[in-house]
Amino acid sequence: MTDKDLLIPASQVDALAINSRTRRGRIQMFMLLLACAAPVIASYLAYYVFKLEGGKTNLGTLVYPAQELNTAWLDTPMKGKWTLLIARPAGECQIKDEKCIEALFLMRQVRVAMGRESQRVQLIWVNTDGKPVDAEVLAAYDEKAAGFKVVLPPTDPKLKEAFDLWLNKEGAGQQIQLIDPSPAKMMYFPVTNSPKEFSSMKKDLEKLLKLNHKGESL
Template sequence: MSDKELLIPASQIDSSAINARTRRGRIQMLLLLLACASPVIASYFTYYVIKPAGGKTNLGTLVHPAQEFNSAWLDAPIQGKWTLLIARPSSECQIKDEKCIEALFLMRQTRVAMGRESGRLQLIWVNTDGKPVDPEVTKVYDEKAAGLRVVSLPADPKLRAEFDTWLNKEGTGQQIQLIDPSPAKMMYFPVTNSPKEFSSMKKDLEKLLKLNHKGENL
């Protein structure tokens, strides 16, 4: 102990040590509280400052809440499957009809692009007028070669009206609908011939198939 310390009363030395320990204790307590509260602070910051608008997608539009699909509407195994679905009248879907063929082509190529996971994704075309499908279209987009199943609207007027309401909700009737295994519409995609948008659609589906296996019936 130095001469200066000898001149300081013992009570003052004890008081200084106590105050120092108290300050250290308070700092440690604040750090501990901050560590415990950081998740809450982060969530408040995210909600009130960043304000997320929902899940992020590359091309598809998320449907929230998902729109339940009634398996009685179509003669196809919708429950337990990931399904890309379009609804078009066959009379307007000739081989030279670019708008319709683009939709069929996009669905087929997207399924092919899933590689080893392609078996988990089925393609459904709802033929809304019940007329025979153009043989040239069938040749290129049949179920065996392209995995595309063509089904008709339900015969029951009530079921048909229910399906039509579901299909066209939020004005998405002309879009490509993505139905999850539950089954419910959870996303829809525009019909596009853009390579960039095709890549974005592929990424959306790859992400979904990678992260979601619940309820599948393979």
């Protein structure tokens, strides 16, 4: 102990030690929170980076703040994956129903267009009425043929109410919704058959996948 230390009252030394530990604890807590939030932060940084580079070609509408998805809502793994999600009643989704088929076709083609990165993207169809999927539709858009997982909405009334609110927030219920690996809804896209808009949607997803690998578990 130095002469200088001897001039400091013991009570002040204890206070300094406590303050030092408190600061370290706060820093550690901040770093932990930052690590947990990294996937969402990275998603938004990626979006803003490429938006500045080519905003005129983007199709997606950014969801801010991101809308967290409760993994208890759907009986399929969502955390650690990029997901394109659509919600449609199977009873109304027939081969001749252009609106429904256009949505499924667009999702399938965008995923195919990702090339080697396509395995990082899963396609989820929430069958909102629980009826059997039309055989022709299933043959073209099942998991084996097109990568689609057909899942049911929650059966528990409280979970279903919460899921429906999340799904339809900002009027996005009929849109194609992009879920990041955290998982949270961060963007949604209109259903379109325009080649130009298809290209814009592809670029949105392409650049996100290129710039962000955080939180993924393939």
